[in-house]
Amino acid sequence: MYRAPVDEIAFTLKHVCGLGDLQQNTRYAELGDDLVDAIVAEAGRFAAEEIAPLNAVADKHGTPLQDGKVTTPPGWREAYHAWIDGGWNGLSADPESGGQGLPQMLSAAALEMWNSGSMSFAIGPTLTIGAVEAMEKHASDELKAKYLARLVSGEWMGTMNLTEPQAGSDLNALRARAERNDDGTYRIFGQKIFITYGDHDLTDNIIHMVLARLPDAPAGTRGISLFLVPKFLVGDDGALGARNDVRVAGVEHKMGIHGSPTCTMIYGDDGGATGWLIGEENRGLACMFTMMNNARLAVGIQGLGVAERAYQHALNYAVERKQGRAPGDKGEGMSPIARHPDIKRMLLTMKSKTQVARAICYACAHAIDMTSIADDDEGRTFWNERAGLLTPIAKALSTDFGVEVASLGVQIHGGMGYIEETGAAQHLRDARIAPIYEGTNGIQSIDLVMRKLPQSGGTQINGFIAELKAIADEVAASNRPEFGATADRLNASIRDLEEATEFMLSAQAEGRIADALSGATPYLRVAGLSLGGALLAKGALRSVSEPAARLAERTLLARSFCETVLGETAGLKSDIVLSAEAIQAFDAEALAS
Amino acid sequence: MYRAPVDEIAFTLKHVCGLGDLQQNTRYAELGDDLVDAIVAEAGRFAAEEIAPLNAVADKHGTPLQDGKVTTPPGWREAYHAWIDGGWNGLSADPESGGQGLPQMLSAAALEMWNSGSMSFAIGPTLTIGAVEAMEKHASDELKAKYLARLVSGEWMGTMNLTEPQAGSDLNALRARAERNDDGTYRIFGQKIFITYGDHDLTDNIIHMVLARLPDAPAGTRGISLFLVPKFLVGDDGALGARNDVRVAGVEHKMGIHGSPTCTMIYGDDGGATGWLIGEENRGLACMFTMMNNARLAVGIQGLGVAERAYQHALNYAVERKQGRAPGDKGEGMSPIARHPDIKRMLLTMKSKTQVARAICYACAHAIDMTSIADDDEGRTFWNERAGLLTPIAKALSTDFGVEVASLGVQIHGGMGYIEETGAAQHLRDARIAPIYEGTNGIQSIDLVMRKLPQSGGTQINGFIAELKAIADEVAASNRPEFGATADRLNASIRDLEEATEFMLSAQAEGRIADALSGATPYLRVAGLSLGGALLAKGALRSVSEPAARLAERTLLARSFCETVLGETAGLKSDIVLSAEAIQAFDAEALAS
The missing domain is CATH 1.20.1410 (I/LWEQ domain)
Structure with missing residues (x-):
């Protein structure tokens, strides 16, 4: 059970992290406190009622690969479509592409609650939003016209394809190849691993963002280009055409986030996957950084979301579970363990670390928003640097806290915490990836x-x-x-x-x-x-x-x-x-x- | 792959934790340095060659319950019988019962390596040894004659049955009942949960140590008695007789130690399980404490054993895996990640925490040994108190370190650490129970x-x-x-x-x-x-x-x-x-x- 902490979230946005700075800006003239409260409340309702119940199901079911197709857990397709129908996918996307144009701060708040609902569920759209951001900044108008609105709406989902077996933290070692076609498109070849939502059945098309090298590219990261590679080719009328030469070769068996399909993708087994360049040749890393910076904050928010869920889980257990007699407890029989000082210590640590992660993630989102509304170079530089300073802290501290809080949650549950049916262990298993991916x-x-x-x-x-x-x-x-x-x-x-x-x-x-x-x-x-x-x-x-x-x-x-x-x-x-x-x-x- | 750190273990025993104090005592007159080295080396060989390869198999296979019987993973029965044939089960048991009479320090050293081999495997015999110790100190000669030698040899295994759904940390709440029979035996009724190795196919009989209350017992922990309840009744000639009224009702689905069957046991569904009193009526807790104190050290050693395994796993990966260029590295191409300062920091922390856990656990075993060889009250009191002081530290710090070290091991592996096939995640999942059981x-x-x-x-x-x-x-x-x-x-x-x-x-x-x-x-x-x-x-x-x-x-x-x-x-x-x-x-x- 998860109860969205909407009051604390709204308070933190407004009174700790500076949402008011944005509300005073003309771009967000319509963003009054009432609207903020309504958005937070409705996102929280969706997270608690629609997403949270799917979390344990997904852990058990996983995302099996059969006949080259990945199936998501029962109920996920319905929940995803209810979610995009609510307009949630394009919350902070440009209104020109069909987005709501709301600040990153509100996206961060909503994303926290969706991650509390289910980290495996929330991570899919996070990748899509990364693809949207890279395209908004770097893609040609033609590509935008064809893909952007359907990514913003969530009709299609996006992926990020960076990692290869020999190239994890070090993208210099990247080997995937791209060859030029005469018509301005490219043929893409290579293997990518650890591709989140690389294949699934939530949407009819999947738009892969793929890093690869041109034959004449310089060595190292200055020779990497970014390509858009759709699972199904898209006609000029927008209709889905032929299957592209990209396939899922395997789904990883992971410690946690079993609802999120982590795929090995093979490009170009049959002559080359057709890809379209995003941005300039050999400048792919800059495009990717656009996706990665916001993805880093999004991963920090995963740590936050799981921490909040684990805290609530442990708190409710500690209030119900009775063992021993707490000091000063005069009643009959055993005390709720929530009255024992050592348990209180753990609950307080969980609660305070969760709130710290929340405040830091929202503060980071605030700096990103301030950068984009800054009206002079000085302001833009200051806030861009501030966002740069806060992003690694938000990512690393929040994800470490996610693991620490989830581990305390297991501990408070005692022996029950180690039994999978209880659900406390899942939070720890899920949280453990977040200090690793998107840059350890x-x-x-x-x-x-x-x-x-x-x-x-x-x-x-x-x-x-x-x-x-x-x-x-x-x-x-x-x-x-x-x-x-x-x-x-x-x-x-x-x-x-x-x-x-x-x-x-x-x-x-x-x-x-x-x-x-x-x-x-x-x-x-x-x-x-x-x-x-x-x-x-x-x-x-x-x-x-x-x-x-x-x-x-x-x-x-x-x-x-x-x-x-x-x-x-x-x-x-x-x-x-x-x-x-x-x-x-x-x-x-x-x-x- | 696991390489037993026999040199470091022998050095720690001899030069850090005071094995010499024991070697100078007449009881251990034959325990020269060469014998110590030989025992450590042979225990290490068995752990590395026979046990370690079973660990991943067990994680995958688990211990399924079918038709009321629990099956251990493939290869386990053979390994267990090779292990008891080596005389390892009775290493520190009394020679009168067929044990080797060696100090706890050597048991601790061997147990470390068996836990590095496989925590799930090593935990079974740990429970048997607990039952042996409780019987050596508290059981009647008649019970000893019938059971002790076969528990010491490992022909039969033992269990500890304390926990009930409402009685975990607080044994006051214990409800299992015992009723007196006319012939001096008892009928035992009740449900016990989280019973490690409650049922399995490694041995032909299983000897349960069960805490229960007599009808006229005082409330609280002063009304708890300890009973021996064999799975199969044993005739005066030692032959196995009828099945006792105890059955396994379920096996838990846990976060880790999948090779260790954690059972729900039902006593007395069919008129009462036949039990024999150990020690005096209503004094069962004192008998259980004999088992629990040494079990606490044994659990600390689990943390140590898993930490050593996780450290070696991460070290070997860090030396092989290449990413980026380490500062000062002049060679061509990427450096082994073991040369990057941040990875070195993690490896050093893993190694030093492992060695700390080792030294503290061995020091605790030393204090226990010193208590038993003390020749005056002053010495006995001092060493008993020292053992009392060190036991909670050895248990808690070593198990916390086990989790911390295993988690760093996952981190060093990066994305690969989160993939189950790599094995790094198993160490973390296995280690996570140790801060919980045997007293959180x-x-x-x-x-x-x-x-x-x-x-x-x-x-x-x-x-x-x-x-x-x-x-x-x-x-x-x-x-x-x-x-x-x-x-x-x-x-x-x-x-x-x-x-x-x-x-x-x-x-x-x-x-x-x-x-x-x-x-x-x-x-x-x-x-x-x-x-x-x-x-x-x-x-x-x-x-x-x-x-x-x-x-x-x-x-x-x-x-x-x-x-x-x-x-x-x-x-x-x-x-x-x-x-x-x-x-x-x-x-x-x-x-x-």
Whole structure:
């Protein structure tokens, strides 16, 4: 059972992450608070009533491949069509292509709830939206005219084809080939693996976005082009024509997200799949980055969505399950385990990490929206850098939190948590992919440290830190004893972030690249935890005009996170500044068998 | 593929965890270093060659229940019989019952390797050994004569039947009934769940140890008795007779350890299962604790065993898999990912956490052995308390590390880690049960804080802390720059442990029980991390006469753990002293739907 936390989501959008900045812009003139609330409520209703019940079914049923066709779990086709009929697929797409033109913040909120409903279900449309974004920015008008509206509506779905067996994190090693035809189309050849929704029965056509190399392309990532390869060729009248030369060769047997078909795709077995170039030749990576950046945020939101579902699952169990007698409990018999301090600790950690992931993901969406409405170069640069800074944090921290929260959910269930019928284990199995795909969390950390910290000579990161400090100061100035040690812990973590940032910027300035790389993972966590603590505190500060119970709840949550989780930053900071030498001295190859 | 780390295991036994103390005792007069090495090597060979290849098969095959019978995976029966033919089952059992009478330390070492081979396989005999220990201490001579030798040899296996649907962590709620027969036997009725190896085809008989209540028993845990209930009744001549009134009603579908049948057992559907009392009426819990304490260490060793397997798996993959160019790598093409700093960080963390779990589990076994050879009350009390202190740490920290290490193993594999065929995910799924069963890790933490810290008025814990300090001092005095910040970090963590211990002892002295319970989980981790850092450092200190490469490897491992992981204690300590108020203020029940 899942209950969409629509109040908390709307509050976080409006009062923590700056939806108001967008509402004041002429582009979103019609986006009043009532409309926001209505969209969130209706997306939540759909997630809870239509999607959530499909999650366990999908885990059990999987997506079998038979006679070259992938079947989705029972009920999925109906749910998908109800979902696109509601207009949800094109929520943030350009109205010119039939989209609703709403901000990414609202997409993020809706996507959270769809992921809480079922991560396997929500991931399909995420890929389609990535394809839409790449086409909106880079495709020719002709391609747009033929494909875009049907991708925006969800009548057709899209895929991203990057990975090959030898090319995962390193796209330099990509080998798929494209050859020019005389009519301006291309013949595509090669094998792609781990292709999410590579084949399925939800839609009549599937539009693959495929990275491949032209025969005369330069080596490395500067020789990669992006092609649109439809499963069925599309006539000028829009009618489906012949089957293209692309087929699904296998569906992976995975630890989780069994409802999401992860396919091996073969292009060009029979003379070449017909493809159309998107953007320019050899500039495919830039097009792909358009898809990937938003996909990274979308994966962070998967971590968030599963965390919320796992938290609710564990909370409901803890209230019902009785064992032992909690301290101070005077009643007869056993207490609900939700009254035992150790269980409360776990529930609080689950709840606060979930809310941190929410606030960071929405803040990242806000920065993306601000970039697109900025009316001058300065604003555009600032918000683009801010989005760049927040994207790896949103992806990595939220997905790590997804796993941590789901694992605590299993733990709270005790032995029942390990039994598949209970459903707690599925959340953990599902969540475990998110720190891996769309750039492993290690890659995110390296991106943060090597590309994002040096933005504008460090001005962006230092401004970001100053914003966190301002929140800590506001907590201190509020003089509310209910905050406990929040301000102190927040300030301590921000100091850790400052020191770690100095270390990273100096290491790069001095060419000690391996030192920076060695500490990248703990650096991202320091930054994410500090930001998370600050955003929870901001939520509490902005709740003073809310009902007293919500103010108390948000204050307790911020306090608990700062007193319980945020202390991690001290150890992470010393790790960053101390451990590079030992890491580099470690010769793993000498130890392998 | 698994290669038994026999050198590291033998070194840890001898030079880190005090096997020499036992070798000097007359009881183990024949246990020379050569014999130790030979036992470790042969156990390792069996684990690597006979058990390890069964692990993936078992995950896929499971243990289906058909016509009331459970079938183990292909090859298991043969492997089990080869294993008992090797005399491994009775390694530490009393020679009077046919055991080898070896110390628990050697059992622990062998058990580690069997768990690396296959956790599902190793857990069966663990339960049998628990039954043997309970019988050795508490059973009548008549019962011993009939059952003990055949349990020690492994001809029959044993089970532990505690859990019922409403009685998990809280045995007060136990309902299974026992009624007296005129001939001194009992009729047993009730349902037990989560019974490991409750039914299987490895042996011709299964000896169940069952907790149940007599009709006139007091309420709560003081009214629980322990009964021996064989699957097949045994004649005075030892021949198998009629089927007893116990049956398996179901096998759970679990997240992992698919090779271990987790059964629902029904006793007394047809008039009552015939049982024999072990120990005294209403004193069953004391008998069960004999089994449970050693079982807790055994579960800690499961975490260790899976961690070692997952580490080797990831290490071998990281050396073979090539992606990107590592900093400073001058060669052509892509580097093995084992050269990338972020991967090295993960491998080092996996390796050091595994070695910490090993040293703590062996140290716990050492304390158990020292208790049994102590020749005066003072020594017995000291070592019994030490074993009591180390058991919850060994169980909880090693099983948490098992999950953490296995999860890093998945991460190092990238997308391949999420595909079941790779095997990395199985380690994580298998490891995830260990923090739950045999007393959740929350229960272990509460046991540590509420029962073990107050031992001898705090003398035991304070002496333990003093021993850790002595190691940190020795590191500092060694003046070896290769230790980096080891001594500093170790001292800092020991100070955190001291402060946290003071907080816990004061809280209890002042009746602030909820405060102590609120911080129990982070307290256990502070104690375990400090101990782990100290034991790794001790290993490095004791390696000065080893080959230079081993000295360098152990020093780097200690240093890396202390610089990378040990910094956690700062945050955990502040968590312990700060967070109790927020935790207690959290009203989870008000939030449930």
